[in-house]
Amino acid sequence: MDDATVLEYEMPGEGYNFRDVTGLFEQASAEIEPDTALFMENFTLQEAMSALEIGEPRLDSGLIPKEQQGPIFDPLTPLLPEEVCWIMDRAMAYEMEFHAGNFLAHTVHALLYVHHLQDMEPDLIVPQPVFSSDPSRPIELITLVLRAAVQGLLKCCDITWRELAKGPLYDTEDWQGDKCEVSLLEGVPTHFVISGLDDAFTWLAHAHDIPSNWKTALQIRVLFRKTLLQTMSIDAAKNGSDFLRFVFLARDYLQTLEHYPSVEPGPDSPALLTFDPFIGRQLQTATPIRVIPPPSLKETCKALHRLLDGLYEISLLATTDRLSIWDALGNTRQWIPDPPQCVPYIRSLTQSTFSDGVLILNRYTFGWMINQFFLESVGVSYDSIYAMVSSRWDGDDQELLKNVGRALVKVVAPHIRAHWHNPPRRRRHFMKSLVDWHTLYDTLVQVQENLSLEDVPRRHFLTRLPDIALLWRLSVVREVVLSGFQLELYAKEERAFAYWYATQVIDAHLKSLDHLVPVVLEESPVHCEMLFQVQFLTALQALCTASFLVSMPLMSSDWDGMRPNFYRRYKWAFRAEYDASDVPVVAQPELHAFIRTCAEILEGGNPTPADDVELARTVLTDLIVSTNTGGWAGSWGQDRTQALQNLVAVCDSLSHLPGSVEVMETFDASSLKWDPGFHPWFPSLQHLDSSSASTP
Structure with missing residues (x-):
C-alpha cells in the first residue's frame, strides 16, 4: 500500500506513530483458502476463543477518537463566578447519580478537579500575572471556593462509601464500591474539610469584584455542602438533636439554592472542559465506560430533597x-x-x-x-x-x-x-x-x-x-x-x-x-x-x-x-x-x-x-x-x-x-x-x- 493510498483513509491510530501492517497479513495469508484456519499443536478453536473475554473493557477503551480528544485540562484556568456555580451544581448532579447506584468512574470521578486537588493547593501555587489580569475571575474562586466544594463533595462520598461498605447492603447489587484507586479523602478529618468550607464562605463575604447575585449563589452552595457534610458525619442514634438541627438547616439552604439557579456556560467556556465522561480510560478499573448524562438542577434538587427527607425520617426513627x-x-x-x-x-x-x-x-x-x-x-x-x-x-x-x-x-x-x-x-x-x-x-x-x-x-x-x-x-x-x-x-x-x-x-x-x-x-x-x-x-x-x-x-x-x-x-x-x-x-x-x-x-x-x-x-x-x-x-x-x-x-x-x-x-x-x-x-x-x- 503506497503513501497516496494511506492518505486516502483515516488510520485508526493516526497521531500515535502506528504503522500499517495490512500488507504483512495479506502476504502471510495468501495461500490460506477462505473459511479455513491454521492451528498450533494443542491449540484449538476453543483455546483461541477463550483468549478473548467478551465485554473486556480494555479491548476497546484504549483508542480515543478525534471527537473525544480535547485540550489538556488546566485546573488553574481562571473562571467566572457563574461558571464555578455551574460546576458545583453539575458535580452535585453526578453525586446524586452515584447515590442512585452508578459507578464513581461514571459520575463523581468525571469531575477533573477531583484528580487535581494537589494542584489547587493555594500555599503551593506560584503567583502568575494571568491570575490577576482579570478581576472578574479571581484565582481564589478556584483555590478556595471550588477546592473546598470538591473536598466537601469527596468527603460526603467517603462517608457514603463507608456506610455502604459496612455490609447491610450488597456491593454491585445495591451500590457500586469501585473507587478506581482515586482518593475520596479517606485520611482527611471531616473538621478539616468543614474548616475549608468556612474559609471559602469568609472569602466570598469579603470579595468585592463578584456580583452580589452570584456571590449569594456561591455562598448558599458552600453552606449547603457544609451542612450536608455535618449531617452525614453525625450518628443520629448518638446525637439526635444536632443531627435533626443540621437536617433542617440543609433543607433551608437547599430551598434557597433553588432560587439562585446556575446557567449553562457558553460553548467557549473553559467550564465545559472540567468534566470528562470518558475518564474511566485513565483509571484503574475493569468497568466498561458508560456515559451518564447528569440530571438537570431541578431533578438534582428533587433528589436532594428525597435524601434529606430520608435523613429526617432516620432522626425520627432514632428516637x-x-x-x-x-x-x-x-x-x-x-x-x-x-x-x-x-x-x-x-x-x-x-x-x-x-x-x-x-x-x-x-x-x-x-x-x-x-x-x-x-x-x-x-x-x-x-x-x-x-x-x-x-x-x-x-x-x-x-x-x-x-x-x-x-x-x-x-x-x-x-x-x-x-x-x-x-x-x-x-x-x-x-x-x-x-x-x-x-x-x-x-x-x-x-x-x-x-x-x-x-x-x-x-x-x-x-x-x-x-x-x-x-x-x-x-x-x-x-x-x-x-x-x-x-x-x-x-x-x-x-x-x-x-x-x-x-x-x-x-x-x-x-x-x-x-x-x-x-x-x-x-x-x-x-x-x-x-x-x-x-x-x-x-x-x-x-x-x-x-x-x-x-x-x-x-x-x-x-x-x-x-x-x-x-x-x-x-x-x-x-x-x-x-x-x-x-x-x-x-x-x-x-x-x-x-x-x-x-x-x-x-x-x-x-x-x-x-x-x-x-x-x-x-x-x-x-x-x-x-x-x-x-x-x-x-x-x-x-x-x-x-x-x-x-x-x-x-x-x-x-x-x-x-x-x-x-x-x-x-x-x-x-x-x-x-x-x-x-x-x-x-x-x-x-x-x-x-x-x-x-x-x-
Missing part, C-alpha cells in the same frame, strides 16, 4: 424505641406504589441506626429487645412471662425457656433490618427466616405443653403463647406471597393460586388474632393495633378472594403440569429444616386443597367477586373514617392511611366485577391488568372492547 413501629413502617412502605426513601445510603443508614450488631438504637441490649417483643405483642414483658412460666413449670428441660430468648435474638433484629433491603432481597430474607420463626413457634408450643395451667383462666396469655410467634410469622408469609405480584414473579397461570394461598394465610392470621385479642388489656396500643389488624386483614382477604375468582380463567387446567411449577415457586415452604420440628407448620401451601376448591367452584359454586370487593371497600372506608391507624403507626399514621386509600382505589377499579354466577361465566379475564405502578398486589379492571382486549 422510636418500639419494634412494632419499625416493622409497621417497613411493611407500609412496600404496600404503596413507588415507595420513597429508596436511596441505598438511606436504607443502609436506617439499618445501622436500628442496630450495629451490638446494641439496639445505640442504647439498648438484646435483652431489652426480647422484652419489647412480648410487651408489644401481648402487653406483657418477657421478664414477667419468664417468672410466670418458671413458677408453673412442670417439665424436665428448662433449657426451653432459654431457647426462646436465643431464637428471638436470631430472628427479630434481622427481620426489622430486612425491611430496608431492596424488594427482591427483602423477599429472599423473609423466605429464609420462616424456618427460624417456626422454630420460635415450635419452642413456645413445647413451653406451653410443659406448664401447669389447670387454675389459669381461659383468657390468660399463658394459654396463647404460641400465637405470639404466629402473628409475626404469618405476617412474613403474607408479605412473601403478595410481594411476588409487586416483583412481577408470577406467570398468569400462577396468580390464582397465589391469591387463594394468601386467603388461607390471612385466615390463619385472623384466628390467631381472635385468640389473643381477649387476653390483651383494652385501650392499650397493643389492643388498638390488633383491632386495626383484624379489620385490615378482613378487607385484604376479601380482595384476595375476589382476585382469586377472577384469575381462575387465566389458569391452566393441567394439574399435572402445574405441580412441578408449584414446588419450584414455593420451595421455601418445603425446606428440609422443617423436618426437625414435631409441630406442624401452620398455613402451608397445599396444591391438593387448591385443586379441590377450584373443582367445587366449577361444579356449582356461587362465585360473586363483586360482593367481596364491596365488603373490602366498606371495611377500608370505615377504617379511614374512624382514623384508627392502629397502635403502632406512630408518626407514620398518614402513610398507613395512604395505603388504605390505595386499596380503596383498587376496589373502585374492580367495582364492575361480576356479581352473579351467570355474569361470571361470561367474564373476560383479559380485561384485568396487573401494574405495580397502580397497586403492587392487585389488578385493575380495564374496560376494553373485543377488538382491543389483550391477555395481561
